[in-house]
Amino acid sequence: MKTQINKNSCIRCVVSIRWAFYFLNSFGLLILAFPNAISAQTEVRLRAETRTFTRLPIELKPCQLRDQATKELGQRAVDVLDNDLWASCVIAAYQTEESRANPDALRLELALSRPSGPIRLAVQTKVSLVQKKLTLEGQLLDSVTGKTLEQKIYRGCPENLRLLVHSLADDIVNSLTGEKGIAKSRIAFTAAASESKEIFMMEYDGVNLRQATNLKTLNLTPAWSNDGREIIFTSYQRGNPDLFVLDLIPGRQSYLIRDNGLHSAPAWSPDGKKIAFVSTKDGNAEIYVMDVYSKRLQRLTQHPAIDASPSWSPTGREIVFTSDRLGNPQLFIMDAEGANLRRLAIDLKYIDSPAWSPRGDKIAFVSRGPSGFDIFIYDMIGETLTQLTNNAGSNEDPCWSPDGYRLAFSSTREGRSDIYSMLWDGTDVRRLTYKGTCTSPAWSLNARPVEDFSCKE
Numbered sequence: 456m457k458t459q460i461n462k463n464s465c466i467r468c469v470v471s472i473r474w475a476f477y478f479l480n481s482f483g484l485l486i487l488a489f490p491n492a493i494s495a496q497t498e499v500r501l502r503a504e505t506r507t508f509t510r511l512p513i514e515l516k517p518c519q520l521r522d523q524a525t526k527e528l529g530q531r532a533v534d535v536l537d538n539d540l541w542a543s544c545v546i547a548a549y550q551t552e553e554s555r556a557n558p559d560a561l562r563l564e565l566a567l568s569r570p571s572g573p574i575r576l577a578v579q580t581k582v583s584l585v586q587k588k589l590t591l592e593g594q595l596l597d598s599v600t601g602k603t604l605e606q607k608i609y610r611g612c613p614e615n616l617r618l619l620v621h622s623l624a625d626d627i628v629n630s631l632t633g634e635k636g637i638a639k640s641r642i643a644f645t646a647a648a649s650e651s652k653e654i655f656m657m658e659y660d661g662v663n664l665r666q667a668t669n670l671k672t673l674n675l676t677p678a679w680s681n682d683g684r685e686i687i688f689t690s691y692q693r694g695n696p697d698l699f700v701l702d703l704i705p706g707r708q709s710y711l712i713r714d715n716g717l718h719s720a721p722a723w724s725p726d727g728k729k730i731a732f733v734s735t736k737d738g739n740a741e742i743y744v745m746d747v748y749s750k751r752l753q754r755l756t757q758h759p760a761i762d763a764s765p766s767w768s769p770t771g772r773e774i775v776f777t778s779d780r781l782g783n784p785q786l787f788i789m790d791a792e793g794a795n796l797r798r799l800a801i802d803l804k805y806i807d808s809p810a811w812s813p814r815g816d817k818i819a820f821v822s823r824g825p826s827g828f829d830i831f832i833y834d835m836i837g838e839t840l841t842q843l844t845n846n847a848g849s850n851e852d853p854c855w856s857p858d859g860y861r862l863a864f865s866s867t868r869e870g871r872s873d874i875y876s877m878l879w880d881g882t883d884v885r886r887l888t889y890k891g892t893c894t895s896p897a898w899s900l901n902a903r904p905v906e907d908f909s910c911k912e
Contacts, residue, residue, distance in 0.1 A: 510544075510545055510546055510547035511545060511546050511547065511576070511631060511632070512546075512547050512548075512549070513540060513546055513547070513548045513549075513576045513577065513578055513627075514548075514549060514551060514575075514576070514577040514578070514598060515533055515536060515537055515540075515548050515550045515551065515577070515578050515580075516551050516577055516578065516579045516580070516596075517529070517533070517550075517552065518530065518532050518533050518580045518581065518582055519579065519580070519581040519582075520581075520582060520583075521581060521582065521583035521590075522583045522584055522585045523584040523585060524582040524583055524589075525584075528582055528584065528616065529580070531616065532580055532582055532591065532616060533550060533580060535616075535617050535620040535621070535624075536548070536578070536580065536593075536620050536623060536624055537549075537550060538660060539620065539621060539624030540624055540627065540628070542637060542638065542659065542660065543628045543632075543634065543637065543638075543858070543860075544858070544860035544861065544878065545628065545631075545860075546627070546628060546631070546632075548578075575597065575599050576596070576598060576604075577595075577596040577597075577598040578593060578595055578596070578627065579593070579594040579596055580592065580593050580594075580623075581593075581594075582616075584613065587613065587910075588610070588612060588910075589610070589611050589612050589613050589616060589619070590609070590610050591608070591609045591610075591611075591616070591619045591620065591623065592607070592608050592609075593606070593607045593609075593623040593626075593627070594606045594607075605630065607623060607626055609623060611908060612910035612911075614910070615907070615908060615910065617658070617662070617663070618639070618907060618908060619908075620638075621638035621658075622638075622639065624638040625637075625638050625639060625901065634858055635857065635858060635901050636858065636901055637659050637857055637858050637861070637901055638659070638901070639901050639902065639903045640658075640659045640856065640857050640898060640899050640900065640901045640902075641656055641657065641658055641659060641679075641683065641898075641899045641903075642656065642657055642658075642659060642874065642887065642896050642898050643656045643667065643677040643679060643686055643896070643897045643899070644656075644874055644888070644893050644894065644895055644896040644897065645675055645676070645677065645893070645894050645895045646888070646890050646892045646893045646894075647890070648666060648669075649671070650671075651670065651671045651672050651673065651674070652672075652674055652892075653666055653667070653668045653669060653670065653674055654666075654667045654674050654677050654686060654688055654701065655667060655893070656686075657887065657888070659856070659876075659898070660885075660887065661885075661886075661887035664888070667686065667701060667703065668690075668701060668708065670690060670692045670708070672690060672692045673690070673691040673696075674688055674689070674690045674691075674692075675688060675689045675690075675719065675895060676689050676719050676720050676721065676895050676897075677895065677897045678721040678723055678730075678897050679723065679897055679898075679900065680723055680727065681723060681725075681726075681727040681900055682727070682900075682902050682904065683703075683899050683900065683902040683903050683904060684702065684703055684704060684904050685700050685701060685702055685703065686700070686701045686703065686897075687699070687700050687701075687711060687730065688721070689717075689718060689721075690708075693713075695713075695715075695716075695717075696717045696718060696719060697711075697712060697713045697714070697718055698711040698712040698718045698719075698721055698732060699711055703904070704904060704906050711730075711745075712734075712745065714734070714736045715736050716734055716736040716737070717733070717734065717735045717740075718732055718733070718734045718736070719732065719733050720732055720733045720763060720764055720765060722765050722766055722767055723767075724767050724771050725769055725770070725771040727747065728746065728747055728748070729744050729746055729747060729771075729791075730744065730745045730747060731744050731755075731765040731766075731767065731774055732744075732745070732765070733762070733763045733764070733765065737754070739758075739759060739761070740761040740762055740763055741754055741755070741756045741762050742754075742756045742762050742765050742774065742793075743755065753792075753793075754793075755774070755789065755792070755793035756789075757793075758778065758780050760778050760779050760780035761778065761779050762776055762777070762778045762780075763776065763777050763778070763807075764776055764777040764808050764809060766809050766810050766811045766818075767791075767811060768811050768815060769811065769812070769813050769814065769815045770815065771791060772790065772791055773789065773790055773791060774789055774791060775787070775788050775799075775811055775818055776789070776809065777806065777807045777808070777809060783804050783806075784805055784806055784807050785799070785801070785806050786798070786801060786809050786818070786820060786833075787799070799818070799833065801833055801840060802840075803822045803831070804822075805822055805823040806820050806821070806822050807820065807821050807822075807823075808820055808821045808852055808853060810853050810855055811855075812855050812859045812879075813856075813857060813858065814859040815835070816835050817832050817833065817834055817835060817859075817879070818832070818833045818835065819831070819832050819833075819843075819853040819854075819855065819862055820853065821850065821851050821852075821853065826846065826849075827848060827849030827850075827867070828849045828850055828851045829842060829843070829844045829845055830843045830844045830850045830851075830862070830864055830881075831843065832879065841880070841881075842881075843862070843877065843879075843880070843881035847866065847868040848866050848867035848868035848870075849866070849867045850864055850865070850867075850868070851865050851866075851894070852864055852894060852895050854897055854898045855898060856876075856898050857898065857899070857900045857901045858901075860879055861876050861878055862876065862877055863876045863896040864877070864896065865893060865894045865895065869886070870891075871891030871892065872891065872892060872893055872894055873886060873888045873889060873890065873891060873893045874886075874887045874888040874893045874896050875887060
């Protein structure tokens, strides 16, 4: 097995793109269209062997306003859509006014070798506001001919404009690329509140930060349910570190596991039927799995060493975790039933906090060095190692975005601990929080409860 540490190593990406063949002239210009705009389609698997891959360019036209909609409301819709499409990692959106101001720097074309010619797409948004009822319309256009390729309409109210735009962005990403997007996803984390530590949550880009618990005690290691309605976390509210579940809609929490010992690091299985966690109920830190419906427990590890930090593979058939059974913390993989245990042969002395990519090909983790913790990625296919952070404070708690293109993590690079996100190659680092006590981020799937779309009376 070869193991290499190389900051500039190639990042493999596999993007499933639905190409709709739309011939505009005798040269056979190829235009991307929404799946139901053209009937004849072919699914193509693209494999990029560079650190980045070419994004699909989309022009965002100025928002058209109707009825009582203001210019500020329309510009906010375009700005949110611009950010959402860029965060998708597969689309490069640019606003019309930006292009006019600097056409050379923002000339975004995807040239095709056969047949030759650029892909030109545009999105036209329209916002209508009538007596606090908001309608958002999005049109995907062939900007060469002006033809409408697809049209979507979303209805709500001014306070959930961002969520309506997130839905439009996700629909554009899914229709053009087959990816589900991340615009509706959220990040939960732990941060100080007065003399306690509470669970907080925010949208994927750091907007709409709010406190989710107010238990006035120590609350740690949040984990999302698959439908985005619940968060499991460790809480000391009854004196013992037990697992609780917070239902976000009514805003109440209840016991999930109450037993002797410490219970922490919960991780929901991909099918939502099981929860892996760490418990010392039998005297030693071991990995357990609980059936969500029957509450039946199964102990997976049997070793006097400390086993911790479980993370499911995207298939749900395997679990990666940390164990110091060889002297120093290392990564091990086992079947979901605890069998077929094997160590990942990574040549680092101290490894912790593994996070298995939703795409299944990579595992992110932290390793301790002379200056603190740094984040690495192990490529399961190429058996290579890539260091993502270096000389920027202590970086911990990596977790993946639901599409597997970004990582959220905690970092002290600005002096105190806050939540950041970055691309899976370590670029495009964005600071998401400014509280200075933020740790243990958990990124939800791209799902929101239907109640989030409802309007307040």
